[in-house]
Amino acid sequence: MDLGLAPEDETFRQEVRAFLDAELTPELREAGSLTTSVFTDKDWNLKWHKILHAKGWVAPHWPKEHGGTGWSEMQRYIFAAECSRAGAPALSPMGLRMCGPMLMGFGTDEQKAKYLPRILSGDDYxxxxxxxxxxxxxxxxxxxxxxxxxxxxxxxxxxxxxxxxxxxxxxxxxxxxxxxxxxxxxxxxxxxxxxxxxxxxxxxxxxxxxxxxxxxxxxxxxxxxxxxxxxxxxxxxxxxYLLEFERGGAYAPGLRVAVEKLKALAGAEADGAGGSLLEGDAFKRKLAAFEVELDAQEITEHRVMTALSNGQNPGPASSMLKVVGTEMRQKLDTLAVEAIGTYAMPMQPDARQPGSNVAPVGPASSMTVVPTMLNNRASSIYGGSNEIQRGIMAKLVLGL
Missing domain, CATH: 2.40.110.10 (Butyryl-CoA Dehydrogenase, subunit A, domain 2)
Incomplete structure (x- = not known):
């Protein structure tokens, strides 16, 4: 599979990068960098939500007739990847990714007219x-x-x-x-x-x-x-129907960014033998094994994008992506905790607030590692536990 971008997609990526460079304020980037869960706290994710709404980019997955962007699957993938790379606050998925698509599929005309515009604008949370x-x-x-x-x-x-x-x-x-x-x-x-x-x-x-x-x-x-x-x-x-949208999605772009952050953490951590943890054979092997899995996940996500481009809904593929994506996230969290060593111990919720004047204990980049790991333990449970997802795959994919 060729994962390179077509010329028109590369042009789109440059457009997205220029927009993010212009609109992501230092405060929004800080809020994004301090996010330890699925989405950023309301004050910050709504600020970013309204900027995207003004641009017309807040609902990449919605059809154009309902206020979406009309983007291709690849454009949506690029947008998610660039937002992750730029450190944008994570929007709440409850309206945009779950309730909105559900209403398009099952809501009455009155319900669509009432709620869809308010989801787009951020007036309803x-x-x-x-x-x-x-x-x-x-x-x-x-x-x-x-x-x-x-x-x-x-x-x-x-x-x-x-x-x-x-x-x-x-x-x-x-x-x-x-x-x-x-x-x-x-x-x-x-x-x-x-x-x-x-x-x-x-x-x-x-x-x-x-x-x-x-x-x-x-x-x-x-x-x-x-x-x-x-x-x-x-x-x-x-x-x-709604859960198909909750479980699906692209995990690889966020994982790619997290790998780069992990390399920076491991590169700054001494190994006790005059080098860095990143240079040590044991850690390098773990990281290399993870990156092989990540390549496979990314290719699978591209295959699913192809199916979606042909008008199919996520179906059981959303279960597969949910299982693999969440478990890979947890593996990466474990490596990050290993990388920061003793700095995993301090509990610093006050220092993790955007604009806080509380000094972190140790490098600022380390203080979100353990909270992120603890929050992500739930990722293999919410949206239907991964055990439930394996049952769905066994039935709908393997015919068991």
């Missing part, structure tokens, strides 16, 4: 109400109940690990509307305003010392049935 205590990766076992009452559903129950629920003004949510049949057959997909009476959000502080996830409680929360997406009791169909 979404969170995802899927996981529940006691359900683990068995999403179909959810118990958050929605009882019919006239034109409304009345919701009672709880959701957990709800990323950025403390920032969000909207939630897309799975609720139980029928418990009489198979679990998947009694689930309904609804859109919820987070300021509705009866909703409370309690913080969960992660191992990295950050408030990123939450538990959300529903106490007789009334949601109009007009906010239902798809048919009652058929929310599982909608949820599976």
């Amino acid at each position: 979404w969170c995802q109400g899927y996981s529940e205590p006691g359900s683990g990766s068995d999403l179909a076992s959810l118990k958050c109940r929605a009882d019919s009452d006239g034109d409304d559903y009345v919701i009672n129950g709880t959701k957990i690990w709800t990323t950025h629920a403390h920032f969000a003004n909207r939630m897309f949510c799975l609720v139980r509307t029928d418990a009489s049949g198979k679990p998947q057959q009694g689930i309904t997909f609804v859109l919820i305003d987070m300021d509705t009476p009866g909703i409370s959000v309690e913080p969960i502080i992660t191992m990295a010392g950050e408030h990123e996830v939450n538990q959300v409680f529903f106490d007789n929360v009334r949601v109009p049935k007009a906010n239902r997406v798809g048919e009652e009791n058929d929310g599982w169909t909608v949820a599976k």
Whole structure:
């Protein structure tokens, strides 16, 4: 496979680089460099979101008729790679990458007209109400109940690990509307305003010392049935479609950038024998083995891009990319912790805030390594655990 860029794609890459050079302020780059999770905190990712929206580039994966860019798969790939390389803040995927495409596929005309422009502008900030205590990766076992009452559903129950629920003004949510049949057959997909009476959000502080996830409680929360997406009791169909977009995506561009950062860390770390860790045979072998895997991942992503260019949706390939991409990310995190040595010990959440005047302990480049590693332990769980993904691949790809 030829991974070189066609002349028109190289021209596009130069256009993207010029835009990033002009629009990414030092403050935005700092916020991007201090990001330790899937996306940057709201204040910073929304600032970048609005800059991209003004340019018309905030939704590369959306069709042009809905406000997207109309870019090719390769252009989207280039844009993701250049944003990673430039250190841009990571946008929230909840609206742009999940709720938006789901509404295009299953929403009513009224829902599309109401929500899609607000997702594009950043006026609506979404969170995802899927996981529940006691359900683990068995999403179909959810118990958050929605009882019919006239034109409304009345919701009672709880959701957990709800990323950025403390920032969000909207939630897309799975609720139980029928418990009489198979679990998947009694689930309904609804859109919820987070300021509705009866909703409370309690913080969960992660191992990295950050408030990123939450538990959300529903106490007789009334949601109009007009906010239902798809048919009652058929929310599982909608949820599976949405998860294809959550699980898929390009991992290789971000991993390439992370490898270069790792080389810089290892090059600055003494090996105790007069050289650097990067020069040591043992570390070089680990890094070389990883880069071979990364080449394979990148080629696979390009194959999937070809399929998408021909009008196919991600399907089971999104499961494959999710498994390999997240596990490679975790391998790289382990190497990074090895590279920074004793500087892995300090816990410095205050120093990791953009604009902080708290001096880091050790090199500034080392203080995000362990928080990133701790956050990324969840990457093989959220979006459907990697064990679930392997089951999907066994069934849909291997026919087992």
